[in-house]
Every structure is written in structure tokens, then in C-alpha cells.
Amino acid sequence: xxxxxxxxxxxxxxxxxxxxxxxxxxxxxxxxxxxxxxxxxxxxxxxxxxxxxxxxxxxxxxxxxxxxxxxxxxxxxxxxxxxxxxxxxxxxxxxxxxxxxxxxxxxxxxxxxxxxxxxxxxxxxxxxxxxxxxxxxxxxxxxxxxxxxxxxxxxxxxxxxxxxxxxxxxxxxxxxxxxxxxxxxxxxxxxxxxxxxxxxxxxxxxxxxxxxxxxxxxxxxxxxxxxxxxxxxxxxxxxxxxxxxxxxxxxxxxxxxxxxxxxxxxxxxxxxxxxxxxxxxxxxxxxxxxxxxxxxxxxxxxxxxxxxxxxxxxxxxxxxxxxxxxxxxxxxxxxxxxxxxxxxxxxxxxxxxxxxxxxxxxxxxxxxxxxxxxxxxxxxxxxxxxxxxxxxxxxxxxxxxxxxxxxxxxxxxxxxxxxxxxxxxxxxxxxxxxxxxxxxxxxxxxxxxxxxxxxxxxxxx
Amino acid sequence: xxxxxxxxxxxxxxxxxxxxxxxxxxxxxxxxxxxxxxxxxxxxxxxxxxxxxxxxxxxxxxxxxxxxxxxxxxxxxxxxxxxxxxxxxxxxxxxxxxxxxx
Numbered sequence: 001x002x003x004x005x006x007x008x009x010x011x012x013x014x015x016x017x018x019x020x021x022x023x024x025x026x027x028x029x030x031x032x033x034x035x036x037x038x039x040x041x042x043x044x045x046x047x048x049x050x051x052x053x054x055x056x057x058x059x060x061x062x063x064x065x066x067x068x069x070x071x072x073x074x075x076x077x078x079x080x081x082x083x084x085x086x087x088x089x090x091x092x093x094x095x096x097x098x099x100x101x102x103x104x105x106x107x108x109x110x111x112x113x114x115x116x117x118x119x120x121x122x123x124x125x126x127x128x129x130x131x132x133x134x135x136x137x138x139x140x141x142x143x144x145x146x147x148x149x150x151x152x153x154x155x156x157x158x159x160x161x162x163x164x165x166x167x168x169x170x171x172x173x174x175x176x177x178x179x180x181x182x183x184x185x186x187x188x189x190x191x192x193x194x195x196x197x198x199x200x201x202x203x204x205x206x207x208x209x210x211x212x213x214x215x216x217x218x219x220x221x222x223x224x225x226x227x228x229x230x231x232x233x234x235x236x237x238x239x240x241x242x243x244x245x246x247x248x249x250x251x252x253x254x255x256x257x258x259x260x261x262x263x264x265x266x267x268x269x270x271x272x273x274x275x276x277x278x279x280x281x282x283x284x285x286x287x288x289x290x291x292x293x294x295x296x297x298x299x300x301x302x303x304x305x306x307x308x309x310x311x312x313x314x315x316x317x318x319x320x321x322x323x324x325x326x327x328x329x330x331x332x333x334x335x336x337x338x339x340x341x342x343x344x345x346x347x348x349x350x351x352x353x354x355x356x357x358x359x360x361x362x363x364x365x366x367x368x369x370x371x372x373x374x375x376x377x378x379x380x381x382x383x384x385x386x387x388x389x390x391x392x393x394x395x396x397x398x399x400x401x402x403x404x405x406x407x408x409x410x411x412x413x414x415x416x417x418x419x420x421x422x423x424x425x426x427x428x429x430x431x432x433x434x435x436x437x438x439x440x441x442x443x444x445x446x447x448x449x450x451x452x453x454x455x456x457x458x459x460x461x
Numbered sequence: 462x463x464x465x466x467x468x469x470x471x472x473x474x475x476x477x478x479x480x481x482x483x484x485x486x487x488x489x490x491x492x493x494x495x496x497x498x499x500x501x502x503x504x505x506x507x508x509x510x511x512x513x514x515x516x517x518x519x520x521x522x523x524x525x526x527x528x529x530x531x532x533x534x535x536x537x538x539x540x541x542x543x544x545x546x547x548x549x550x551x552x553x554x555x556x557x558x559x560x561x562x563x
Contacts, residue, residue, distance in 0.1 A: 016508060017485060023504050024493045030556040033504050037549040040511065044545075047517050056525045063520050066535045070542030077543070078550035083558070089551060090503050093510075097544040100512045103537035107519045107530045216502055219509040226515040228475065236475075237482055238511035244486030245505045249498065342495055349498030356496075356558045367495055 001052075008046030009234040015039030016238050020245065026362075043234045083357040084314045087347035088143035091212055094219050095136030101129030101222035102189055108229060109185035119179040121229040123171045126185060129222040130192025131199065136215050138200040143208065143346055160198045167191050199265070205311065206388050208346040210253045210264045217246025249348055256342035256368075258394075258404040285436035287423070290443050292450065295382075295417050296457035302379035304335045306371065308408055309351050310344050312385015312420065316447035322384060323358035325451050328458050337364045339371040339381075339408050341389035368408060375412040383410060383418045383434075385447050391432045401430060416440040419450055500555045507548025513541030 015035050022032025048063070074093075081089050105126035112118045170188060178184045203211050220242025227235030254261050299305060307326065313319060329336050338360065344351045352365060366374075375381065383390055386408075393400035394407045410416055416439050423435070423442075434440055443450060469476065493501055516537035523530040 016511075017489065020486075020501075020505065020508070021489045023501050024490055024497060026494065026496060026559065029497060029500055029559070030553065033500070033549060033552045033556060036504060036508055037553075040508070040545055040549070043511065043514055044517065044542075047514050047521075051518075051521050053521050055521050058525050059520055059523065059531065062531060062535055063517060063538060066520075066538035067542050070539040071546045073539070074543035074545070074547030075550055078547040078554065081551070083555075086499065086503075086551070086555070089547075090499075090506055093503075093544045093547050093551075094506050096540040097506070097509045097512055100510075100516050100537040100541035100544065103533045103540070104512065104515045104519050107523070107533050107537075110530065111522070213502055216506050216509070220505065223509050223512040223515075224479075226512055230515055230518055232514060232518075233478075235511050235514050236478065238508050240479060240482040241486045241489070242505045242509040244483050245490040245501065248487060248490050249502060252498075340495065342498075347499060348502055349495055349500075352496045353499045353555055353558075356555070359558075362496070365496065 002050050005046050005050040005052075006233075008042055008050065009232070012039040012043035012046070012234045013237040015042070016234075016241055020241055082317075083353060084317055084319070085144075086353055087208065087212060087345070087350060088140045090347060091136045091140040091143060091215070094212075094216050095133050095140065097219040098129045098132030098136060098215075098222055101125050101219070101226055102133060102192075104226050104229075105129060106182075106185055106189065109179075110182050112179070113182070114180050116175065116179055118229060119175045121225050122185075123175050123188065125222055125225045125229065126189050127167065127171050127192050128218055128225065130189045131196040132215050132218040132222060134193040134196030135200045135211075136196075136219075138197055139208065139211055139215065142200070142205070156198070156202050160195070163191070163195050163198055167195050203264070205346060206343070207257075207264050209343050209348045209350070210250055210257070210261070212347045213246050213249040213253060214261070214265075217243050217250060220244075220246055253343055253348055256406065257402075258406060285433075287435050288441045290417065290441035292443070292453045293457050295441075295443055296454055296461065298415060298417070299329060299334070299380055299382075299454075300332065300458060300461050302334055304374075304378045305329060305380045305382065306366075306375065306378050306410075306413070307336065307338045308344075308381060308383045308386050308390060308410060309338060309340070309355065310384065310386025310389060311346055311350075312387075312447055314345060314350065314354050314385070316385065318384065318448035318451050319354045319358045321448050321451040321455065323355070323360055325455050325458070326360065326364070328455060337366050337371070339368070339410075340365050341368055341386070341408055344386055344389050368406060372409050375409050378413040380415045380417060381410045381413040383416065384451070385419065387420070387432055388430065390434055391430065392434055392437075393430065393432070397433075410434065411437055411439070414439065417443055419443045419445065419447055421446060496559070500552050500559070503548060503555065504552040507545055507552060510541050510544035510548055513538060513545055516541045 016039050019032045019036025022028040105122050108122050174184045220239045224236050224239025326336050340351045390408050390410045392411050394402045394405040520534035
């Protein structure tokens with residue numbers, strides 16, 4: 001590697017670290033993103049220009065076409081996609097990165113036949129890249145609604161662990177004894193793809209924030225491993241940064257659900273039949289329905305209102321409607337804010353992004369710890385499309401699968417309005433006793449149309 | 462056992478770097494506000510597209526007659542660059558939204 005290229009990589013690696021640091025603060029985030037992107041462009045151009053190899057014009061043209069093609073596709077997707085589709089988009093891009101690592105691994109396997117010293121990294125790249133690729137694709141399909149149900153094979157935990165064990169054994173076997181035939185690389189890829197599918201398939205939507213950030217982290221690790229393979233510092237540093245950042249986020253999400261990573265991966269929600277049964281019995285009560293005009297009157301004469309958004313808000317694309325409602329209520333002197341649970345939605349920070357799209361002010365978005373003491377002095381809580389994050393079973397039902405998870409204490413408010421499409425339980429498949437609470441009224445219907453009716457009603461007052 | 466010791470001996474610098482970078486990664490990201498969880502994730506996601514460098518190396522090293530390596534490399538470059546460009550562009554779009562409401 002030429003000295004010039006080494007310096008280029010050094011510059012890129014530093015810009016990755018600095019860019020990521022700036023990304024962690026609201027005022028500097030945008031600059032951080034630009035700096036990291038600049039580092040990436042420099043690294044790519046440097047690799048193309050300063051490699052000191054003799055490369056035929058044909059290969060150069062191919063590379064040029066590939067870069068142009070990918071740039072256009074990536075750009076168009078990024079610009080066109082709706083903000084509500086953000087979680088699946090992140091999964092999709094993440095899957096592509098994993099796939100890229102697999103393909104590199106496949107080619108390098110062929111180039112290093114019999115070279116055992118390089119095999120460990122090549123095999124690891126195929127293994128991790130393959131798992132993240134298929135895992136991300138399943139996550140993408142699930143978030144997209146292409147695969148609504150969580151498929152749980154009987155004894156899927158056992159099956160998954162056996163496949164993982166088989167995968168590890170096979171990988172070690174290849175490194176030690178079978179690095180002489182490319183067919184093994186393809187076989188390994190197939191098993192890794194299978195494992196990625198099995199890993200994500202049983203995971204419920206409520207756990208998606210954990211899974212998405214975990215897969216993100218794994219792609220980083222795959223990139224770092226290919227970096228080791230080429231002795232390439234910029235890949236190594238970029239990959240490890242992503243790996244550790246992703247892991248921190250993953251653990252932050254797990255903490256927000258009071259579950260261990262192992263519990264999310266190996267024990268999906270709604271597992272214990274007995275506990276689900278128990279929860280069901282505990283919540284058989286009477287629900288109270290209400291109408292749009294009643295809610296409008298109630299809100300109009302309130303002093304403090306807190307809105308609790310959930311995934312249902314994103315699905316119904318009701319973010320603009322809710323912002324309009326918020327503005328109308330605020331113009332009437334009502335104090336209003338949003339209570340954001342850290343795992344509301346399908347990816348870390350999902351609700352923040354969703355509401356940012358509509359220009360909701362920063363200081364109206366309250367984090368869980370800050371807003372929980374305020375519910376007791378709140379007149380009306382409007383829960384829109386959220387379920388598990390407001391389920392009191394997390395506090396008082398030790399048998400519930402979500403027991404111990406920190407929740408928004410909406411039950412402390414004077415009145416609770418819950419907007420849902422139907423009485424169907426949330427993604428976790430657990431009954432919610434909040435709906436049977438004496439202070440709760442249910443406002444059934446699609447979030448967007450219900451909120452729009454509320455706005456019309458309020459305007460007429 | 463001797464293999465492991467040998468591995469450590471030959472890759473000592475690499476091991477140091479990896480450990481230090483892990484700590485840097487943790488320190489850089491720690492205490493990030495929830496508002497930035499999504500942009501951070503999506504920005505980091507774009508950064509993991511750094512595999513594109515490896516994909517380009519695959520193609521640069523490939524024999525022009527080796528069509529298998531070239532086509533796998535081609536696909537790797539396309540997918541990697543989608544990850545990079547799409548990831549940074551969408552992060553920028555998100556942060557743009559955060560900014561304008563101030």
C-alpha cells in the first residue's frame with residue numbers, strides 16, 4: 001500500500017470517529033454526518049486511484065458502472081422513501097452491507113484456497129455477513145407488513161440453537177480441514193442465511209428496536225472482519241465503531257424493556273402459555289367506549305393533556321394530524337406534550353423521527369423518566385396506537401411476559417383515552433388491563449381518521 | 462494453544478487497535494439522547510458500508526478473465542455503495558427535519 005493511500009485512510013478513519021462523535025449531539029449531528037460521509041468518499045476515491053496495481057480498462061469501467069448504479073439507486077431510495085418507512089429502510093440498507101461482506105468473502109475464499117491463515121477471517125465474514133443479510137431482509141419484510149405474523153416453529157429455540165451450533169462447527173471445520181474447495185464457502189453461506197432467517201422470524205414487533213440495532217452492529221463487525229482480511233485500517237476502524245455503537249444502542253433498548261439480550265433473542269414474547277392465560281383472566285372486565293365528540297369536549301375543557309404515540313400512529317400515518325390537533329389545543333391555552341417511550345415503535349427513536357417530520361417542537365417531546373411524575377397532574381392522556389408501553393401488567397403482574405419493563409404510567413392521569421383499531425392485543429400478544437381501567441375510555445377507529453374527526457369537532461367549538 | 466500464542470504474537474498491534482477502537486466507540490456514543498437514536502443508527506449503518514472499500518479491492522485484484530469474481534465483486538460494490546449513499550442521504554434528510562423546527 002502506498003504512503004499516500006495510507007494517509008488517505010488515516011484521514012478517513014479520523015473523520016469516522018469525529019463524525020460519529022458529532023452525531024451524538026443535537027446541534028452538531030448534521031455536521032457529523034457530513035464529516036463521516038466525506039471520510040467515506042475520500043476512502044473510496046483513494047482506493048480507486050492510489051492502489052498501484054495494473055488494472056485493465058474493462059475492470060475499471062465495471063467498477064465505475066457499479067458505483068454509478070449503486071449511487072443512483074441508494075440516492076433515489078433515500079430521497080423518495082416516506083419517513084414512516086424509516087425502520088424498514090434502515091434494515092434494507094443494513095442487509096445490503098451484510099450481503100456485500102458475504103460476496104467479498106466468497107471471492108476471497110476462492111483466492112485463498114488452502115491458505116489457512118486467512119481462512120478464519122474469510123469464513124467469519126461469510127458467516128456474520130450472511131446472517132445479517134437474511135436477518136435484515138426478514139426484519140425488512142416484517143416491518144413492511146409483508147410478513148405480518150411472527151412465525152414460531154415448534155421448539156424454535158432448540159432448532160435455532162442447534163443450527164447456530166452446527167454453523168459454528170461447520171465454520172471451524174472449514175477453517176481447519178476444508179479450505180480447499182469453494183463449494184464449502186457457498187454451503188456455509190446457505191447455512192448462515194438460514195440462521196439469519198430463523199433468528200429474526202420469531203421475534204415480535206415490540207422487540208424490533210433491539211433486533212434492528214443488533215443487526216446493525218453485526219454488519220459493522222462483518223466490515224471490520226473484512227478489514228482484518230485486507231489489513232485495511234479504515235475498514236477495521238469504521239466497522240468496529242459501528243459494531244460498538246450498535247451494541248450500546250442494543251443494550252440501551254434492552255434496558256428500556258428490562259430484558260436481557262439473550263431473552264430477546266432466545267425467548268420471544270408470548271411464550272409461556274400459562275402466563276398468557278393468567279394475564280388473560282386478570283383482565284376480563286368491562287370496557288367503556290366513547291365517541292369523538294365526547295373526547296373533543298373533554299379535551300377542550302382540560303388544562304393539561306399528554307399524548308402517548310405508538311407504532312399505530314406510524315402505521316396510520318397520523319403524525320401530521322396529531323400535530324394539528326396539538327396546535328389547536330395549544331392555541332386554546334391547553335398545556336400539551338408527547339410522552340415518548342424509548343422502545344415505542346419499531347426502531348430506536350422511531351417516535352422522535354416520526355414527530356420531527358411534522359415539526360413538533362423539541363421541548364414537547366418528553367422522555368419517559370421526565371414525564372412519568374407528571375401524569376398524576378394531567379387531565380387527559382391520549383394513547384394513540386401504543387399498547388405494551390402503557391400496560392400496567394409491567395408493574396403488577398409478575399406472571400406477565402413484560403413484567404418489570406419500565407412503562408409510561410398513564411394510569412395515574414385523571415382520564416385516559418385509548419385510540420385503537422380494535423380490541424386486538426398489541427404485538428406482544430398480551431392483554432392490557434389499562435383498557436379495563438375505570439378511568440379509561442376506548443375510542444375505536446383508524447388513528448388518522450379519528451384524529452381528523454377530533455380536529456373538525458374541536459374547530460366547531 | 463501454541464497457535465493461539467502465535468496468533469497473539471503476530472497480530473499484537475491489531476489486537477491493541479481493536480481494543481482501543483472498541484473503547485473509543487463506546488465513549489463516543491455513550492449518553493446519546495433518545496431523539497438521536499434513529500439518526501445515529503442510520504448514520505452508523507451508512508458507516509458500515511465501508512465494506513465497499515473491500516468490494517472495490519476485490520474487483521481491482523480480480524483477473525479480467527475471472528468472470529465469477531468480477532460479477533460477485535460487481536454486486537458487492539453495488540450493494541455496498543447503496544448502503545453508503547442511501548445511509549448518509551437518509552440520515553441527512555432526518556437531521557434536516559430535526560434542524561428546521563428550531
